Amino acid sequence: MDEIAIKVSHVSKVYRLYDKPTLRFKEAFSISKKQYHKDFHALNDISFEVKKGEMLGIIGKNGAGKSTVLKIITGVLTPTAGTVEINGKISALLELGAGFNPEYNGIQNAYLSGTMMGFSEAEMDEKLEGILKFADIGDFIHQPVKTYSSGMFARLAFAVAISVDPDILIIDEALSVGDVFFQAKCYKRMEELKNSGKTVLFVTHDMGSVMKYCKRCIIINDGQLYAEGPTKEMIDLYKKILVGQAPDASVLEGHMNGGAPEGQSLEKASHASGGTGSISDTDSSCWKDYMLINPNHENYGDGRAVIESFGIFDEEGMITNTIYKMTEFTIRMKVRFNARIQNPIFAFSIKDLKGNEISGTNTVIEKVETGVAEAGETAEISFTQKMILQGGQQLLSLGCTGYEQDELVVYHRLYDICCIQVISDKTTVGFCDMDSRVHYRRDNLHG
Numbered sequence: 001m002d003e004i005a006i007k008v009s010h011v012s013k014v015y016r017l018y019d020k021p022t023l024r025f026k027e028a029f030s031i032s033k034k035q036y037h038k039d040f041h042a043l044n045d046i047s048f049e050v051k052k053g054e055m056l057g058i059i060g061k062n063g064a065g066k067s068t069v070l071k072i073i074t075g076v077l078t079p080t081a082g083t084v085e086i087n088g089k090i091s092a093l094l095e096l097g098a099g100f101n102p103e104y105n106g107i108q109n110a111y112l113s114g115t116m117m118g119f120s121e122a123e124m125d126e127k128l129e130g131i132l133k134f135a136d137i138g139d140f141i142h143q144p145v146k147t148y149s150s151g152m153f154a155r156l157a158f159a160v161a162i163s164v165d166p167d168i169l170i171i172d173e174a175l176s177v178g179d180v181f182f183q184a185k186c187y188k189r190m191e192e193l194k195n196s197g198k199t200v201l202f203v204t205h206d207m208g209s210v211m212k213y214c215k216r217c218i219i220i221n222d223g224q225l226y227a228e229g230p231t232k233e234m235i236d237l238y239k240k241i242l243v244g245q246a247p248d249a250s251v252l253e254g255h256m257n258g259g260a261p262e263g264q265s266l267e268k269a270s271h272a273s274g275g276t277g278s279i280s281d282t283d284s285s286c287w288k289d290y291m292l293i294n295p296n297h298e299n300y301g302d303g304r305a306v307i308e309s310f311g312i313f314d315e316e317g318m319i320t321n322t323i324y325k326m327t328e329f330t331i332r333m334k335v336r337f338n339a340r341i342q343n344p345i346f347a348f349s350i351k352d353l354k355g356n357e358i359s360g361t362n363t364v365i366e367k368v369e370t371g372v373a374e375a376g377e378t379a380e381i382s383f384t385q386k387m388i389l390q391g392g393q394q395l396l397s398l399g400c401t402g403y404e405q406d407e408l409v410v411y412h413r414l415y416d417i418c419c420i421q422v423i424s425d426k427t428t429v430g431f432c433d434m435d436s437r438v439h440y441r442r443d444n445l446h447g
């Protein structure tokens, strides 16, 4: 255990779920010991290790069980079965402000957190200056934390968590609420901790950060350890989970232990397990079923043409919402014409989450003749380009329009229909990365 910071062995967490709150009492007082609950396995027999000095990423869909694992490691929750061994002092940033007293001010809460982590008042006196400097929230530090914005909460919580000089730092999504400068400061501090031999456990939905900071990742899916390995491989697998194309864990195990059966690729293994696969053999009308659709998208038009399906495909032809920066990707849509339309225009645009239009094009700009579409026909349109946008989330809009008597007519538009998550381990200035090649030469004047 010398080299291991955290060892999680066969951990399960089972919750009892009752259809109605009253059933809990009925069960407690049942003379016949009748059970009224259903068992829900939030975690099911999970085992993994984190080495000292490692920064391990934990990824998985909403509700997969990531926070539950962290809470069990930090002792906030007790496991139903299994054990956790910890080698070192843990500092954890779980839910924002968890452990803070809303009526206390920032300083009082810093002392409260320190006490809970086992520091004396004198030790916290020494740490306070560092905490205040890192949090950098000015006079708000004297206000009750119930008046804080979520960003201020994050600043104080992170400042306390890192200032106590932990051996193991555990972070659950908490950084996403801070502004970008604060996030950069936190990531820098996390790297410093890692470089000084500390262990960091990091849960996030931001694949760019995982890519940048973690060499190794585990994927938790439906309460189980689905896979563990190098970050890039894990992100690729996670992309498949998100669109329901992931191979069975058992197929994967064969692959991870030295290749898929009979030399199958993971893609083929996915077919074997009932998943779909690459673009070429996927029915276009199903594409949209694999995309993560924005429930708040806008859908309008006169219906003479309808975008029946669409998808985003990576350079390997896999349908996905996640694209690596500087790789080629394709946006495809399938359109059905319900009337005769002359020269329909097909378009896409990409916006950031603030609504700024970042890029986009259409068949007129690209000088593609679309001709006359007859009622009852369908068409497939694809736009292929290199992803040069910065890492982060963008929203995709699609449209089919046309000009009739010089008036723009909207046949069908799907505004902000789905998200494109761009993964990048480098952020340049502005909206896009021009992929600059940098040369540097130094002339040595002193011979």
Ligand SMILES: Nc1ncnc2c1ncn2[C@@H]1O[C@H](COP(=O)(O)OP(=O)(O)OP(=O)(O)O)[C@@H](O)[C@H]1O
Residues within 6 Å of the ligand: 015, 016, 040, 042, 060, 061, 062, 063, 064, 065, 066, 067, 068, 069
């Ligand atoms: N107290 C509880 N009682 C019953 N079920 C619970 C309880 N706490 C969590 N769960 C369930 O356990 C599962 C795992 O939850 P957990 O918070 O660990 O997921 P997560 O992977 O961290 O998700 P997210 O990415 O949304 O934060 C979820 O289905 C959740 O609804």
